[in-house]
Amino acid sequence: MSHATAVNHQEVALIERARGGDRGAFREIVGIYEGQIVRLAYSVLGNLDDAREVAQDAFVRVYRSLASFKSQSRFSTWLYRITVNLCKDFLRRKKTRRFLQPWNPGAEEEGDETSVIDREPSKDRGPLDHMIQSETQHLIVTSMETLPGQQRSVFAMRYLQGMSLEEISSVLGLSVGAVKAHLWHAGQKMRKSLGQHFPECGGVK
């Protein structure tokens, strides 16, 4: 038995136990996936606090929907899908809140709270400072803000998470062709934004 198969069997057993109400088993599942899910949410949202919030919500939803989980699909795919959908909802809500707020030009430059990425380091961000201390990441996340929801998710999964086209396709329920199209359009926009900073991207000068 290969290592991957053994891990998969172990995971299936944990899911079955969690379905039966074993909280310890669910805690183990959280331990296995927390890093991947927080990272995925962070790569889409660009803010660690928001990412933790969304990731927590994803695990809670998974716990409450375990009975409806069909073992035909992979648990990780299901969990990723829930997380990405919650990220989209989060961005939509945030966009609405930003739209409803009175315009404050100064706030945006100073890093207002409604921005997907906090532009100024704050003490409550903590570990995020470590993550976005580089100007590179700052630029990328800022540029990603301009992408539409689906393109943003696809871009983050591909280039910040390193997922394959097939994985993204199954998580989002899209064809591989549709994923490529989203990546292409997102890539073009990002190249324009980042081209001057990353010549290796072949950006427009």
Added chain:
Amino acid sequence: MKEDDFKKTDQELMEALRHLREKPLPKDALKGFKDEVMKAVDQPLPFYGSGMGAAAALIVAAVLMFAGAAWWLSISSPKEVANVPVKVETVQTISQPAQPENPLVPEEIIHDMMIFSELDAWTEEDEDTIGILQDSLAEEIELGLGENPGALTGPTTVPRL
């Protein structure tokens, strides 16, 4: 979009963002996360969070809205009725039930006339003036100017002393 173009762009971006992709999430980023999740799992689902709850909340909100609208109409409609012009005859009947012989002369003026008569300050000229007053009021009513009940009681024309 050509396949070759896509592959090229894909490779470029994969290469350009490699360092971000391979950068591990700091351990502190997950500090206490598991406990927070387990704590959240224990909390009861909010009423509005469930599908049924949301539907019920929507129905309740709609009912409350209709009830509010009905209440508003019920309190605002009497005011509108009060502002609707009423026929002068109706007002006359209500405001002057005790003076059927002088239906067009306000009660206050009649009272004043009586006082002036007692004081011998009432002449035949004054009587004629009252006649003019009655005629002018009748004309106003015929022309529809007397729809306002106040026109009957207001000091439109006062007999000269």
